[in-house]
Amino acid sequence: MKVLVVGSGGREHALAWKFARDPEVQEVFAAPGSAGIARVARCMSVGVGDISGLAGLADEIGVDLTMVGPEAPLADGIVDEFRANGLAVFGPGANGAQLESSKAFSKDLLVEAGVPTADYRELSDPAEAQAYARELGFPCVVKADGLAAGKGVVICADEDEADAAIDDMLVGRRFGEAGARIVVEEFLVGEEASFMALTDGETSLCLAASQDHKAIFDGDRGPNTGGMGAYSPAPVVDEAMTEQVRTRVIEPTVEALRRRGIDYCGVLYAGLMIQKGEAKVLEYNVRFGDPECQALMMRMDGSLAAAAKACIERKLHKTKVAWTADTSVCVVMASEGYPGDYPKGVPINGIEEADALDGVEVFHAGTARDEQGRWLTAGGRVLGVTARGKDMRAALDRAYEAVGKISWKGAHVRRDIGHRALG
Numbered sequence: 400m401k402v403l404v405v406g407s408g409g410r411e412h413a414l415a416w417k418f419a420r421d422p423e424v425q426e427v428f429a430a431p432g433s434a435g436i437a438r439v440a441r442c443m444s445v446g447v448g449d450i451s452g453l454a455g456l457a458d459e460i461g462v463d464l465t466m467v468g469p470e471a472p473l474a475d476g477i478v479d480e481f482r483a484n485g486l487a488v489f490g491p492g493a494n495g496a497q498l499e500s501s502k503a504f505s506k507d508l509l510v511e512a513g514v515p516t517a518d519y520r521e522l523s524d525p526a527e528a529q530a531y532a533r534e535l536g537f538p539c540v541v542k543a544d545g546l547a548a549g550k551g552v553v554i555c556a557d558e559d560e561a562d563a564a565i566d567d568m569l570v571g572r573r574f575g576e577a578g579a580r581i582v583v584e585e586f587l588v589g590e591e592a593s594f595m596a597l598t599d600g601e602t603s604l605c606l607a608a609s610q611d612h613k614a615i616f617d618g619d620r621g622p623n624t625g626g627m628g629a630y631s632p633a634p635v636v637d638e639a640m641t642e643q644v645r646t647r648v649i650e651p652t653v654e655a656l657r658r659r660g661i662d663y664c665g666v667l668y669a670g671l672m673i674q675k676g677e678a679k680v681l682e683y684n685v686r687f688g689d690p691e692c693q694a695l696m697m698r699m700d701g702s703l704a705a706a707a708k709a710c711i712e713r714k715l716h717k718t719k720v721a722w723t724a725d726t727s728v729c730v731v732m733a734s735e736g737y738p739g740d741y742p743k744g745v746p747i748n749g750i751e752e753a754d755a756l757d758g759v760e761v762f763h764a765g766t767a768r769d770e771q772g773r774w775l776t777a778g779g780r781v782l783g784v785t786a787r788g789k790d791m792r793a794a795l796d797r798a799y800e801a802v803g804k805i806s807w808k809g810a811h812v813r814r815d816i817g818h819r820a821l822g
């Protein structure tokens with residue numbers, strides 16, 4: 400197979416890396432890819448926003464499988480365009496991608512499917528929203544309906560914070576049209592986990608569970624980021640919990656999508672809150688998590704390309720995915736200031752030394768190379784230093800040993816990735 404990966408981040412590097420080692424895959428392309436991804440794939444300079452350009456590229460190269468990394472092109476209909484051109488593509492169409500691109504759509508579907516989730520209301524009137532927040536009590540959660548780059552969720556401790564968040568979205572239009580409707584919902588407590596499944600619209604295949612760390616600082620303090628680290632497996636998702644999520648979350652959701660006439664192929668990612676042995680869905684995503692994907696790819700045995708192809712051909716029931724018994728962990732190294740403003744172009748040392756360690760892969764999320772071949776920072780999240788080991792302790796020791804070999808001025812790393820799984 401010839402495979403094309405759409406995207407340029409750490410998740411897409413991990414996917415391209417996995418394809419490059421896949422016995423079913425002869426050639427890996429990435430669009431646009433990155434200097435880091437160029438080590439495992441041929442990068443083609445077509446951006447993720449250029450959907451017709453990407454379809455043209457896939458056609459021209461004759462790819463057998465396109466794997467779409469990020470949510471934005473999915474929400475914008477890249478899969479519909481590829482399908483219309485007879486191109487094999489892994490991911491949901493724009494109607495299915497609403498599970499991520501509209502919180503109101505997603506909550507409505509969860510209720511219809513009978514999947515446990517926080518009580519909520521969808522609102523566009525500020526006074527009604529403020530009244531409902533008071534009815535729920537505090538803390539409560541205010542969410543912009545549309546895609547807001549992970550910044551559209553505000554946990555409100557009291558009336559003042561709720562009123563401000565509601566005002567900011569509905570009146571100030573802080574997120575533009577994405578915040579013209581909001582969801583106000585009940586605050587859930589418990590332990591979070593990331594649960595991903597592949598689906599062909601009929602059958603679903605649960606992947607190993609993982610956990611990410613959204614806050615910027617140790618101890619889960621500070622503002623939320625795209626994810627500062629991840630690990631797999633997640634001890635909170637044991638066999639019984641996997642079964643519960645499969646039967647009460649994933650399968651009813653796939654069934655509800657089908658009843659609505661939505662032909663959903665791709666990754667269904669449920670963000671879970673688990674308390675006292677019960678899982679509720681916080682949100683759906685319609686693609687692999689980043690950085691959860693980096694941790695998963697390090698543990699996945701067998702062919703990702705074959706599994707993705709089986710989804711497209713609706714033959715997922717014939718497919719199995721195996722996982723090594725190892726634990727894997729991804730530690731993100733970020734630029735100083737992230738998730739706020741950060742400098743770019745800072746020279747990075749030690750990537751090659753870290754990569755050379757046994758059981759370690761350094762996935763590039765935001766790097767560039769200058770004419771002399773030196774690595775420079777080029778994003779907020781810069782590297783996902785990923786390691787596997789026989790258990791969490793071993794995987795963490797390796798990952799942090801690798802992190803210790805990499806340096807640049809102002810690099811920021813959380814030191815407590817995986818702490819919940821150590822106890």
Ligand code: AMP
Nearest residue numbers: 517540552584585586587588670681682
């Ligand atoms: P979301 O984008 O909906 O996953 O929200 C981002 C983060 O906000 C989640 O990972 C949770 O940490 C937190 N969050 C979202 N909804 C809730 C909720 N109902 N209760 C508690 N925390 C929440």
Ligand code: GLY
Nearest residue numbers: 611626688689690
């Ligand atoms: N790491 C969370 C996400 O990919 O949405």
